[in-house]
Every structure is written in structure tokens, then in C-alpha cells.
Amino acid sequence: MGRRHKFNLYLTLVTFSTGFLVATSVETTKLMQRERMNDQLFQQETQLNERILAEKEQNRHLENQLLDLQRQVGKVEEAMAQRKSEAAGILSELEAARMRAGVVPVEGPGVVITMQDNQNAGSAADVTNYIVHEQDVRLVVNELRAAGAEAISINGQRLVSNSAIRCVGPTIIVNGIKSAAPFVISAIGDPHTLESALHLPGGVMQTLQDFVQIDMAKKEKIQLPAYVGDAKSKHS
Structure with missing residues (x-):
């Protein structure tokens, strides 16, 4: 085998190896990028789920507060209605007394x-x-x-x-x-x-x-x- 022929063979092997290494490196890089992206997406999804859970908990807390406030408003309305009824009764008695006294x-x-x-x-x-x-x-x-x-x-x-x-x-x-x-x-x-x-x-x-x-x-x-x-x- 001639020297020139050996050189071409070596060159071919080197080129093939280099191409293989480059292709493998590119593929590895893409794989690592996909893994990083997947990690980022997972982290984002986890954060979103945590935020959703926190919002649900906050909503539940606000709903409980709203129910408490509604109960308090109901009690106040009942008290006001009672006072209005009592005031109406007192006013009616006062008017009757005024009429009996003849002052109106x-x-x-x-x-x-x-x-x-x-x-x-x-x-x-x-x-x-x-x-x-x-x-x-x-x-x-x-x-x-x-x-x-x-x-x-x-x-x-x-x-x-x-x-x-x-x-x-x-x-x-x-x-x-x-x-x-x-x-x-x-x-x-x-x-x-x-x-x-x-x-x-x-x-x-x-x-x-x-x-x-x-x-x-x-x-x-x-x-x-x-x-x-x-x-x-x-x-x-």
C-alpha cells in the first residue's frame, strides 16, 4: 500500500471520527437543553400549582370571612328591625297618650x-x-x-x-x-x-x-x- 493511499485512509477516519464527535456533541447539547427546558417547565408547573393551591386557600379563607360578616350583618339587621319595632310601638303609645291628653x-x-x-x-x-x-x-x-x-x-x-x-x-x-x-x-x-x-x-x-x-x-x-x-x- 502506498504512502498516499494510507494518508487518505487516515484522513477519512479522522474526518469520520470528527463528524461523529461533532454529531454526538450536538445531540448531547440538544438533549441537555431539552432536559434543562423540561426542568424549567417542571419548576414553573410546580410554582403554578403552588400558587393555585395558595389562591384556593386564600379564597377559602375569604369565603369564611364573608360568611362571618354575613352572619354579623344578619344579627345587626335583626337588632335594627327589633329596635324599629320597639320605636314604632313607643311612638304609637306616645301618639295615643298625646291624643288622650288632647295636646294634638x-x-x-x-x-x-x-x-x-x-x-x-x-x-x-x-x-x-x-x-x-x-x-x-x-x-x-x-x-x-x-x-x-x-x-x-x-x-x-x-x-x-x-x-x-x-x-x-x-x-x-x-x-x-x-x-x-x-x-x-x-x-x-x-x-x-x-x-x-x-x-x-x-x-x-x-x-x-x-x-x-x-x-x-x-x-x-x-x-x-x-x-x-x-x-x-x-x-x-
Whole structure:
């Protein structure tokens, strides 16, 4: 074998070996890169999973906080509703007390009774039997109160617990104010109940109509003024 031929053979072997080594090196590099990428992807996936778990835990914690807050809000709402109910009850009692005391004007359904002297009083032997006296007015007022009247006035004078009804000659004094016939008694309450109470057999209407002129009318709306007398005189 010639020297030249051996050189070519060596050169071929060297080239082949070099190419093999280069190819192996490239492949090894690619493999290492893929492994690094896989490691990075694994790490990223692990981090994402950890973040997801942390977010889930945080969401669960927030949900528990929300439930606690909702329970607290529910308790506060219940307490507020209770207080509103209590306040409404107190306000209702206060309004009722004010109305009974006569310190506020009132409006509502009721009846109006008009009383005046008998037209035949002048020809009667005893005229005093046929004119309106304070006891006649008081009889009507007491019957109205017994029937549940919530508020009463006489000729625009609101009656309160200590209101006095007195007779002075042909006039009647209510809350210190004189007024003459006709005497108009206005009462707020259930019109049917008040009417029935006054028309009982042997009751007020039947008793008085033989002596004085008395008429009654049911009303859908009656307005009564507040008491305007001296508050001190009520308790004297």
C-alpha cells in the first residue's frame, strides 16, 4: 500500500471520527437543553400549582370571612328591625297618650251630636225641663267615652281628663269658655259602635229626646282641635 493511499485512509477516519464527535456533541447539547427546558417547565408547573393551591386557600379563607360578616350583618339587621319595632310601638303609645291628653289635633271617623232647647219649651209649665243643661251634655259625653270614643269636643273645645262642664244660666262653660246652644258634641271613634251605644233601648237618645232636641249623624271624617286651656288648671 502506498504512502498516499494510507494518508487518505487516515484522513477519512479522522474526518469520520470528527463528524461523529461533532454529531454526538450536538445531540448531547440538544438533549441537555431539552432536559434543562423540561426542568424549567417542571419548576414553573410546580410554582403554578403552588400558587393555585395558595389562591384556593386564600379564597377559602375569604369565603369564611364573608360568611362571618354575613352572619354579623344578619344579627345587626335583626337588632335594627327589633329596635324599629320597639320605636314604632313607643311612638304609637306616645301618639295615643298625646291624643288622650288632647295636646294634638286629631282627625278620623265618628259621630256628631247636636243638642238644643226644645222648641216647645216656652209653652211648658216647667221650662227648665226642656232646655239643655250641663248634666244632659255630660250624659252624652260619658256614654261616648264608655263606647270607646278616642277624642271628644264640645262646640270646638277639646275635652281632656280634667275638663269641667258647668252650666251658668243659658250657657255652658267648657274649659273655662262659655258657649250657648246649640251644643255640638263631636266624637272620634267607630261610628257604628258610638251610634249603637247612644241608641240602646232606654239609653241616652231615648231619655233625652223627650225633653230636648237631640240629633246625631255619622261622619267619615271629623277634625278636632287640640286642647288650648290652661295646663295648670288640669291638675289643680
